[in-house]
Amino acid sequence: MKQTELVFIPVPIISHLSPTVEIAKLLTQRDPRFSITIFIMKFPFGSIDSMTTDSDSIRFVTLPPVEISSGATTPGPSMSEFIKAQTLLVRDAVHELTRSNSVRLAGFVIDVMCTHMIDVADEFGVPSYLFSTSSAASLGFLLHLQFLHDYEGLNLDEFKDSDAELQVPSYANSVPVPPVYPVGPILNTRTGFGEDQQNASAIMSWLDDQPPSSVVFLCFGGMGSFGADQIKEIAYGLERSGHRFLWSLRQAPPKGKMAFPRDYENIEEVLPDGFLHRTARIGKIIGWAPQVAVLAHTAVGGFVSHCGWNSLLESIWYGVPVATWPIYAEQQINAFQMVKDLGLAVEIKIDYNKDNNYIVNAHEIENGLKNLMSINSEVRKKMNEMQQISRRVIIDGGSSHSSLGHFIENVITNIP
Known part of the structure; x- marks a missing residue:
């Protein structure tokens, strides 16, 4: 039987990689049909090797380093270009992954900061699923700002340092966005200390x-x-x-x-x-x-x-x-x-x-x-x-447990 493969592409910093690894574990534990490959982009500084240990259902592929522009004091200003520079590497790595007939590629699970990778998923003809490592409310806030810009013609720069108040639907009511699966809290509560x-x-x-x-x-x-x-x-x-x-x-x-x-x-x-x-x-x-x-x-x-x-x-x-x-x-x-x-x-x-x-x-x-x-x-x-x-929400019958089940059903249904 072919293994159903999901490709995960996180931002390679601990606050994004850790919940990505945990949701991958939840998916493979919940449904043994899944195997997951997590691509690790390599920053020119720091190390996250301690988090990237393969298991039976999850493996990590570290991409070759890519040069990014110098002069930035934090990853933020050059992050978009850094992610964009990885697209060819990801494409080649997925080609290598799918070369064997034993793998059935089901889709890409992409960090919300890595949306350049949607184009790569489109090339393979598979769906993209965005994984937000922050709260559903903050995601709704960003989507609402996009709505105000696209459909009401507001210049969002006018709100900078202003006292204006915005009614943000996601903080009180549902927001009419593409399907959202609230699966939190996604946590690694193991307290091993490793080298420290x-x-x-x-x-x-x-x-x-x-x-x-x-x-x-x-x-x-x-x-x-x-x-x-x-x-x-x-x-x-x-x-x-x-x-x-x-x-x-x-x-x-x-x-x-x-x-x-x-x-x-x-x-x-x-x-x-x-x-x-x-x-x-x-x-x-x-x-x-x-x-x-x-x-x-x-x-x-x-x-x-x-x-x-x-x-x-x-x-x-x-x-x-x-x-x-x-x-x-x-x-x-x-x-x-x-x-x-x-x-x-x-x-x-x-x-x-x-x-x-x-x-x-x-x-x-x-x-x-x-x-x-x-x-x-x-x-x-x-x-x-x-x-x-x-x-309570993560145990059988809880809202997060149910949302994860709905996501699995969606993935299986939409396999090309």
Whole structure:
């Protein structure tokens, strides 16, 4: 019997690759007819090899490196051209994959940032399915903006830095878009530490010594970093709040260099004088953080987050209230949804953007931390309720479980 093959094409950064791998696992576990090949595009920096281990039903193919334009400080500005440059490599790799008659190509599952690959799927005469690693609401927001531009003739540039309010259907009602399959939460809740076992063990040991729900965890994602002035304001805000804290502090890449943040070699050089000494009994500053394991720990009572969708899903899964501090991409709209739409988070900032040079001051941070750690807050109650819902939807009969089944039926029905 021919194997039904799906080709997955994710953006090769952890926040996109991780949920892609998890949804691939769900599909192959749910229906043994599927095998999946995940193509890994190679950035000229960083490594994600630890996530790309083949299994019986899932294999990873790393594409050859492609040069991208220099001068960008983050992957964002050149991402479209980077993805476009991969299309010939993907086409050749799929030809190689389908050369054997044992494979029946069912379609491409494409990251929403990799839409150039739809043209490749069209060449093979198979359907394309877009996988959004963010929330359904933020996808609806983007589609609604496109609708306003295409059908109502609005110039979206007019909304930049304005006080205008938009009614966005996806935040209250269904949106008339192509079929959408809400399959979340897509999570990797395994807490293995890999090569960082020693550092992770020290972090978990420190948490073991803290009282339940007493620690504020600050972590800003794989691309999250701040300048020296902002770091000092965070430090002052933490100290004045009086709360115990675990702070994942990463160093920004040099200006003009395309790279991921890294751990500091000397953390004291960016902190206020005496800060480490004054907070030694209540705080711990780390570099890389085993985020899932930390959020799962009973000592953690609050999470200051950049509002990446993976991080928000993890906080909900473990029932940890969030204080919002978005940095880039769709994180502002995620923060809005968590604070204003769902009441699952408190605000440090909602409209922060790493490129606007705004400094969030210590007073704002202190107030946000105190609101976050308020024991009897409505946010904490709602988060506990949502935690239970997030676990029910993925079991047999739950809405996400059903959506995944509908997607499988669609794929099988539309095989050329």
